[in-house]
Amino acid sequence: MLKNIAPIVFLMLAFTWNPDAPVASARRATAEGAVDLAVRNLELTQGVPGEPLILGKLTVARVQIDLPPATNLDAQIRLEVDGKTYERAANLVGPTVTVTLKIDALREIKPITATVSVTPTGQATDPNLSDNSKTVTYQTVRTTERVVVFFLPVDWTPEERSKYDYNNAFKQHVQEAGDFLMSTYPLPADRVIVDYTMTPHMLSSFEQTLADSQGKFNMRNALALYANLSFAGRRYRPDATMVVGVLPPGWFRAHGQPGTLGFTLSDVKGIVTGQYGANLPPIIAAHEIGHLYSLDEDYDFAIKPSRPCVAIFLPSYWAEHELELIDTSTKRLCTFMSAASSQDNYWVDQRIYEYLLGKFALNGGAASAPLVLAATMTWRVEADGSPGKTSANVRRFEPSQPVYVSVAGIALQAGSTLEVKLYRGNAFLRALAPQTTTAGNRWYPFLIAGTHSLAEDVYRVDIYLDGQLVKSNQIEVKASQ
Ligand SMILES: [Zn+2]
Numbered sequence: 001m002l003k004n005i006a007p008i009v010f011l012m013l014a015f016t017w018n019p020d021a022p023v024a025s026a027r028r029a030t031a032e033g034a035v036d037l038a039v040r041n042l043e044l045t046q047g048v049p050g051e052p053l054i055l056g057k058l059t060v061a062r063v064q065i066d067l068p069p070a071t072n073l074d075a076q077i078r079l080e081v082d083g084k085t086y087e088r089a090a091n092l093v094g095p096t097v098t099v100t101l102k103i104d105a106l107r108e109i110k111p112i113t114a115t116v117s118v119t120p121t122g123q124a125t126d127p128n129l130s131d132n133s134k135t136v137t138y139q140t141v142r143t144t145e146r147v148v149v150f151f152l153p154v155d156w157t158p159e160e161r162s163k164y165d166y167n168n169a170f171k172q173h174v175q176e177a178g179d180f181l182m183s184t185y186p187l188p189a190d191r192v193i194v195d196y197t198m199t200p201h202m203l204s205s206f207e208q209t210l211a212d213s214q215g216k217f218n219m220r221n222a223l224a225l226y227a228n229l230s231f232a233g234r235r236y237r238p239d240a241t242m243v244v245g246v247l248p249p250g251w252f253r254a255h256g257q258p259g260t261l262g263f264t265l266s267d268v269k270g271i272v273t274g275q276y277g278a279n280l281p282p283i284i285a286a287h288e289i290g291h292l293y294s295l296d297e298d299y300d301f302a303i304k305p306s307r308p309c310v311a312i313f314l315p316s317y318w319a320e321h322e323l324e325l326i327d328t329s330t331k332r333l334c335t336f337m338s339a340a341s342s343q344d345n346y347w348v349d350q351r352i353y354e355y356l357l358g359k360f361a362l363n364g365g366a367a368s369a370p371l372v373l374a375a376t377m378t379w380r381v382e383a384d385g386s387p388g389k390t391s392a393n394v395r396r397f398e399p400s401q402p403v404y405v406s407v408a409g410i411a412l413q414a415g416s417t418l419e420v421k422l423y424r425g426n427a428f429l430r431a432l433a434p435q436t437t438t439a440g441n442r443w444y445p446f447l448i449a450g451t452h453s454l455a456e457d458v459y460r461v462d463i464y465l466d467g468q469l470v471k472s473n474q475i476e477v478k479a480s481q
Pocket residue numbers: 006287291297
């Protein structure tokens with residue numbers, strides 16, 4: 001982990017665009033006669049597959065349909081969710097195609113059942129209708145947290161404003177970073193507030209001096225700068241969770257920190273700066289607010305070879321942009337807590353999403369059934385059983401660190417049993433002393449291993465609620481080099 005100054009390397013986003021339900025511009029003749037359509041999968045998603053649905057967050061249904069290879073066929077897709085019907089005509093091309101339907105935001109805490117059926121509409125008929133429909137059920141969760149991010153332009157001179165098309169560029173930067181935050185966080189859209197001012201905050205020469213005459217970083221000046229920016233942003237938005245100071249291109253080089261593109265100070269919470277570039281990273285707000293909610297870095301430069309990225313292997317879907325996000329051999333899909341690079345794409349993985357959902361829902365939220373929302377690995381726990389500061393979702397433990405799992409239970413019944421089993425690789429090692437639940441929402445911390453008690457290896461932790469496997473997580477124990 002980097003102390004005090006965490007450089008943020010800005011990135012360029014170029015997402016893999018996989019349009020679903022492809023419609024050929026010069027349409028091939030559609031199939032005639034008997035064609036067997038089959039619904040292979042129906043999924044309701046808000047960005048991360050397999051998660052409970054959050055009230056008020058944009059939700060889509062994704063229908064995966066199989067048909068004979070090289071077949072082209074018109075079909076009608078009919079979806080029923082929570083008593084409402086959604087229909088869409090699509091031209092399907094074999095052997096498999098995924099069709100997406102946007103559904104209305106969910107408003108009530110109750111289990112949601114969705115049923116889809118697909119029928120050919122052209123000259124073709126389907127001789128086997130038994131595999132043309134599918135039904136799935138999801139649980140719902142109400143979150144209570146609200147995140148406010150305020151973008152403050154800092155030190156933009158009139159010359160720089162004109163040179164970089166400030167009026168358009170700054171607004172676009174705010175919009176992209178806010179959009180990414182809203183899409184990746186387990187919160188309804190109206191609980192993620194993005195605000196900004198167009199009036200640049202100008203700095204004194206003392207605040208601008210981040211290095212002394214020998215080029216050494218000047219902590220006193222940096223603290224003054226950060227305290228001042230934090231205060232300036234909160235004059236506009238007293239309720240800001242995070243103030244993002246946006247500096248003009250070249251600012252760090254001009255003020256004694258060449259090679260830096262942004263940084264955070266661990267001593268001044270809720271403020272971060274980043275230097276503006278033509279292709280700005282949209283992950284800055286999501287990453288820094290993640291730290292405020294205790295998330296650890298996903299880059300690991302303490303071992304060789306270093307690991308700048310935690311890759312996301314579950315195909316994910318950016319509903320707001322209708323984008324399928326896939327990790328490929330040429331372009332990795334990294335979590336937003338990874339180091340930023342122009343080579344990679346970014347999203348949120350299951351572990352980060354589930355942990356944040358626990359943070360955002362346990363405190364006064366509700367669920368449609370007793371659920372374990374997260375099993376988050378950490379080396380220290382707070383008094384309430386949640387993971388401690390900057391230690392939530394640790395992927396690699398030093399042998400000298402204790403290993404805990406914090407289990408987020410929501411709407412649990414009193415007297416249920418939570419059990420944790422530890423595996424080394426796939427070999428069962430031991431079961432921990434079970435914990436009996438109390439009614440409602442709570443974090444349940446389990447100490448898995450004390451310091452220096454696990455050999456270097458990969459370990460798996462399985463969580464059982466009343467005998468049912470509900471969560472699984474994996475860590476590595478390995479000393480830094
Ligand atoms: Zn960081």
